[in-house]
Amino acid sequence: MMCFFSTYLLTCILYLAESSHFRGGIISWKPTDNHQIEINYRVAFRASSGHACDANTIENGTLLPGEGSLQCVEGCSDTITTMSYYCTDFSATEDWTSGTNSIKYNLSASSNNLFTFGFSSCCWIPLVEGSSNWRMRTTANLTVRQDTGKINSSPVSAMQPVVRFSYGCDHTLKIPVSDDDGDVVKCRWSKRTPNDECGGVCETLSGSYLDQSSCVLTYNATQSTGWYAVALQIEDFQKTTDTVPFSSVSLQFLIFVANLSESCASRPFLPQNIITDGSILHSSANKIFNESIIARSGAATLRVTAIDTVSPIGMIKSALFPFGTSGREWFVTVTWTPMKSQIGTHLFCYTAVDNLGQTSDQTCATLVVDEEPNDTVVLNQDCNAFKTPEKVHTKCIEATTGVPKIFYLATSCSSYFVQCNELGTGRIVRCAPGTEWCNHVLTCVHSGSCATEG
Template sequence: MEQVSYRVLSILFTLCYVLDGSHFRGGIISWRPLNNSVTGTTTQILLHQRYFWWRMYSGFSGYLCTEHDVVVGTLINIIPAATLMCLRNCTSSTYPSSGVTVNMITSDCDSNPLIESWGGELYTTLTLPITTSITIGYTSSAWLTALYIGGGQGWSIVNRMNLALRPDGYINSSPVTTTLPCILYQRNVSIVHVVQMADNDATDTLLCRWSNSNSSYNYNQNDECVGVCKAMPAGTTLTASNCTLQFILPNASIYYACALQIEDYYDTTSPHPMSSVPIQFLFYAYNKGAGACTTAPSIIGVRPNRACIGVPVGVQLNETVEIQTYCPGQTIIDLVTSSPYGMQHSAISNPSTGK
C-alpha cells in the first residue's frame, strides 16, 4: 500500500522578542514600489530580505530555535549589529546612510542534523527619490566551513535598485524568487534543479546568471559573492531563460553553495537589466543507503508542487501538504521549509501503515 503523510500549515501573525544570530547560509533581497505610477519625485518602496543562519552558531549563546520562535515571531538579532548598506552610486538616493537592519523575524526553524537552519524575513518600507539607482548589499563573514568551495570565507549578497522609469512610464518592480535553505541530492547522480523566478511586471524578460566578483563588469558594480562565486562543481550548467541548473555533486557529506542573480529586462532587445536580485542557498550531497527506496516521495493532493497560493490580507489560511511514498515502511520524518513569517508548521502525521 502506498503511504500518505500530511502536514498542516496555519498562518498566525504575532509579536516578537529579541535574540542574537550569525553564520551565513544564504539569502534573497528583492523590492517593489507600493504604487508603480509616478505621483511626484519620490515613491515608497517595499524592501524584502530573507536570510538563513546556522542554528547551532555559538553566537546564539546556546539558544536553539524551535517552532515556538515561529509562533511568537522571534527577532533574529544579528551579532554584530548588521545592516543592508548602500554600496554604489549612493548620491543618487536618500537611502539611509546607516543602512537598513537585517534583523529578521523568524519564519522557519529546522533541527534536522543535515539542515540546522534558523531562517527569517523582513519587510521595510522606504521613501526614495525616483532618481535612485543604487547597489545595496549585506557583506560580512563567514559562510559555514563545510563547503565544497568557499568554506569559512566572507559573503556578499547584493541587489540593484533602479527606480528610473521604465519605457512604459511605470516604476519597475524587481523579480522575486524563493528557495529552501538547503536542498538534499544524492551524490554522483545527474540533477536538474529549477530556481523559481517571477515578476510583478508580467511582460518583462527574466534572465538568471551566476553571481560574480567582477565589479567593473557586472550590473551591480560590486563583488556579488566573495568566497562562493562559481562554487558549484565543474561541469555545472545554468540555463538563463528558466534558471535551471544541471549538475552532479561529486562528494558526499558536504555542502555546495550556489550564488545567482536574477535580472529583469524590459524586453528581449533591451541591452541592460532594470534590477538584479540575488539568491544564495545550499545543496547537500548524500550517499544512498542500503535498501533505500528507488522512487522519491512526491507531493500530491489539492495543491500541486510549486503551487502559487493567493491569500487575502488579514485572513487566516490553513493548508495541508500531502506527500506520497512508494515503498513499504517508508515514512516522512522532516519537511524543510522556507515560509512567510507567521506561518506555523504542525507536526507530521503518518496515517498509513506503509505496508
Template sequence: MAGPSRTLAKANVCIMCIVHPGAMCSPDTMAHGTMLLLISLILAVGPAVGFYGGSMTFTPGNRFPDGSVEMHFYYRQSSRGPCGSQVNWICESGSCGVLTNIEAMVTDSSGPEDLWCQSEVHMATNVTTNGAFILSSPGCCWEDNVQGVGGWTLRTHVDTGRRSDTQSPNRSPVSAAIPNIRIPQNCFQNLQLLAHDPDDDVVRCRFNDTNQHPNIHLHKESCTLHREDSLALGVHVFELILEDYPVSNITVTGDNGVFSVSNASDSNPTALSQVPLQFGVEILPPAQGCVPGVNKPSFMTPTPLHGDVHHAAVGQAHEITLRAQVSDNSIFDFQVSGPSNMSKTLTGLSNGVMMATLTWIPQETDLYRHVPLCFTAETLNSQSEMRCIIVVVAKARVLSGEAKVICDDNSISIVVSKASMDGIDQNWLQLRDPTCSLTSNQTHILGTMSLNTCGTTMDDSGDFMVFKNEINSFENPNAVITRRNQVKFGFSCQYPKIASVSNRYINHKSDYIFTESSFGTFSYSFEVFTDSSFNSQVDPSQYPVQVQLMDPIYMGIEASTALPEVTLFVESCRATPEDNPFSPVFYDIVKDGCVTDETVTVYASDSTKYDFEIQAFKFTGGFDEVYISCSVILCAKDSPNSRCAQGCLGQAARRRRRDVSQETARHYITQGPLRVARQTHNSAASTDSGFLHVSTSTGVFAGLFVVSIAVVVGMLVYNAKRTRSVDRMQLLSSF
C-alpha cells in the same frame, strides 16, 4: 544567544578585514575585528552558526506628495545551527534613503537539534530621488564547503524610476530556497529554482562572477541547475543573481531623464534589477536508489505544483495542503521556506503518507506582496524534490464564479456562468494562449481546448497527471486606468497515472481543438496513414510508429469546422527529435508555405485536407525518434488577402498586408513519434508496402477523471530559444 548574536553582527565588517587581507581596513579596525571575533567565539555556547544562504526581494509601496517612494525589502537568511543574527545591509551606491528594519522572525527550523534555521526580516526606506541605487551586505563565514568559499557578498540593484508599462517603479524577481537542501550523490540530476516576476518580466539566472561550478550547467531561462559530472561529498555553495528584463521595449523615467530599456530578446538587454539567491546543497553518500515514492518522498495531490500561484487576502487564513509518500523510509517533517508567521501542522496517514497543513494570515504590511513559498518532504536519509509557489496578497478574495469543467479523453471544456460574474466583459477575457478565444451565449462563457493546445500545460503531481489552463482578463497596454474587474479562473483536469492498459495512449496526439470568435470552435486532426489512399489510419494504440530509413511515410492533416466555406493552409512543417516544435535541433519540411524537402509529395484533396508523403529519415547524434510539427491556418474561402491566398512565400516573394479578419491565428499541431527501426543483417525484408512496423506504447491514461477548479494568477512568459537548422544530408545516416 542574543548577546553573542549581536556581537557577531557588529563584527561582520571587521571580520571581513581578517578573512580578506586585501580589504581597505585600518590597523585599528583589524585589531578591533580580531578582538570582537575572539569575544564572539568565547561567548558562543552550543552549536556553531554557519551562514547557509540568503535571498532578497523588493517591491515599491506608497508614493508620497513630495515625490518620495517607499521601498520594501524582504530578506531571508539560512543558517547551519541555530538562527544567527541577520546580516547588515549598507548603501553601496546611489541614494538609498534610511533603511529601517523589523526584528528578524524565524520561518522554519529543525527544532531543538539546532541543525538548521531560516529567518526573515522586513526592511523599508523612503527614497527621495527617482533613480538607481545598490544595497549590499558583505560578511563571513559560509558553512564549511567543498569550494572553500569563506565570505559572502549579497548585492541588490534597485531602480525607483517609473516604468512606462506599469506606471510604477520596478518590482524585483521573486525567489527563495529551503534552508537545508540534501541530495545523495547518485541522485542529483537537476534542481529547479523559483524564478517569478510580479511585473511579468522575463527572469534570467546566472552565477556571480567569483563562484562558478564546472560540473553544473545553469539553464538561465528556466533557472534550473543540471548536473554534468559527479559532485564531491559535502556542502556546495551556489551564489546566483536573478535579473529581470521587460517583454517589450519600455522606458524608465527618473530624476536624470528618460531611459530606454530594450526587451529580453535584444542581443544585449539591460536588466531592470538584480537580486541575490544564495544557498548550499549538501551532497550525501550514494543512496541505494533514487526512485520517488520508494527511496525518497514523492509528492501527491493536492500538493501545489512548482510555480503555482495562489491568492490570499489580508486578515483571512490561507491554507495550503502538502501530501507526500515513501515506502522505504518514514517522513518525519516538511521543510518550509515561507513567511514568518506561517504555522505548520503535521498529520500521519496510512501507507507511508504524511500530510502538512500550512496556515498563513497575511497582515496589512503584506498587501500586494508576491510571497515565495518553498517546501520539501523529509526523511532521515532522503529528501523529496523542492517545489516553490507564489502567494499573492490582495485586500480581499479575488473574484470567483460558478464554473463547470468537463474532462474528456483529449479535451477540456469550461462553462462559466455570467450571472455569477457580474460586470465581466467577455471581450476582454482570454485563455493562457491569447490566440485562442472564448465564445459566449446569453448566459455562459464557453471555452474548449485539447490537452496540448491554447497554452494548456501538463504537470506531474506525483500520483496524477494534471493539465492546467486559465481564463484571465487583459487590459489595453497603453491604458493608465481601467473600469473592468480583473479576474482569473484557473481550471484543470487530473488523470491518474496508474491505469489500465485498455485505455487511451499518450504517445498518439489526439485532435487539436481551438475556439476563436470569428470562426467558432474548430479542430485539426494530424494522422499517420498506412498507404497513399489516406483511408486507413495507424491505430493510436500502436504508437510510436516504427519505420525503415527511406520508407514512404503518409501523413494527413484535416480541419473540422461547422463553417462551410473555409480553406486549410499549412504554412510550415518541421521535424524535431523531441516533442517540442521549438527544439533547437530541427529540419524544415515546409517553410513559409513552400515545400523544402525534395522527397515530399503533396496529394490533391479537399480544401480542408492536406495529405502528403515523405521518405523516412532520422536525426544524427543518437536520436531514434522523429516528431512532425506543422503550423496551420484556416481562412475564409476565396478571400484574396488571406494568408491562404498568398501561398508559397519564398525569399523573392513579395509579402502583402493580410486580412486577419478572414483567417484564424496560426496554430501548431504535432504528431509522432516515428521511430526508426534498427536493422540487423539477418532481418527479413518486408512483404507489405514497406511501412507498417509498429510497437506498442506503454503510456496510458485512465478513464477516471478528477476535476479541480482553483483560482490562480500569473502569466507564463515563453522565452524564444536560438535554433539551428539541420542539413538534410546529415539526417540520412545509416546504422
C-alpha cells in the same frame, strides 16, 4: 558599457559584519509611495548559534536580532537597518533558522543616483569549493517604465537554506521565480567581476549547468561529497531578446552532497497536493488559509521525517502525522491568516525529507493576498463565532433586500458560509468534509475546485 536606462540606479550589497553562521538568503525590492522603496530580505542562520526558533516564535511574531546590519556603502553612508528578522521556518535536523523582514528606504536621503547597500559574511561550514566568504549584491532600475507607466518591481525567488543531493545521482533543481510586472525572468551565475556579486562563493558548483531561460540547475553529483555554495542572480527583462535587465536580485543557498547506500530512485516525492508546483492560490486579508501537504517515501523501508517549508510571515506548520494506511505517507497542515499589510504576492515552497536525509524536489506556489471582499463575514480563529457580530445583521439585510436577493455570504474560513434570513439574522454553516464554500456559485464545492466552477 552597462546601461540601465534610468535616472536612479540602486545597488544593494548585503553586509553582515563578523558573522560565521550564514546559510544564504535573498534581497529583493519594490517601489512604494513617497519616493521610497521597500527592501525585502530573507536570511538563514545556523540555529544553534543563537538563532533558535520554534512554533511559538513564529505564532507570536517574535522579532529576532539577526547578525550585523544592512548598510549603504556607495552613494550614501548611512546604516539602513540591523538584520533583524521574523522567523518563518526552522529545521532542528538541519540546524537552521530562516526568516524575513523588510525596510522602507527614502531615496531622497541621497543626492547620488547610485545606491549601494552592503552585506557579506563567512560560513562556518568548510566548502568543497570557494573560500566561504559570502557577498550579496542587488541592483535595480528606479525609473518610471514607458511600457507600464510605473517603477519596476524586482523578481522574487525562494529556496531552502540547505538542499541535499545524493552522490552519484543526476539532480535537477528548479529555481522558483515570480515577477509582479509579468516580465521575462532569467537566472545566471553571480560573478566576481566587473562587480563582486558573491565574494568567495562565485561559481563554486563545478560541473553543473544552469539553463538561464528556465532557471533550472542540473548537476551530476560525482565530484566530491560535502558542502557547496550556490550564488545566483535573478534578473527581469521586458523582452526575451533584451540583454540589459531592469534589476538583478541575489539568491544564495547551500547544497550538501552525501554518499548514501540507497538507489537514486529512493528519494521521497510529493503526490498531487492542492498546492501544486507553479500554482497560484488566492486568499484575502484576515481570512484563514489552511491546507495539508502530503509526502511519500521513495521506498517501503524508508520514512518521511520532515516537510520543510519556505513560508510567509505568520504561517504555522503542524507536526508531522501519518497519512492513510500505506505506511509510506505523512502530512503536515499549514495555517495562515495574512494581515492587510501582507496584501500582494508571496512565494511558498515545501520539500519532503526522509530518514536518510534524502529530499524530494521542491514544490513552490504563489500565494496572492487580495483585499477583503466587502461581503465577507470575518469569523474568529476557530470559525465558530462572528468576529464582529454587529456587522452581520447589516450585511444580511443588504444581501436579502438587494436585487437579486442573496441569502448566503462567504466567510473568512474557507469551509464555512453564513445563511441569512430576511430579518437580518445570520447563521454559521459548515460545508461537508472535503468541500469548501465557493461564493460565485453560492454552494460548497470540492476543495480546490472553486476556480473551475461556474
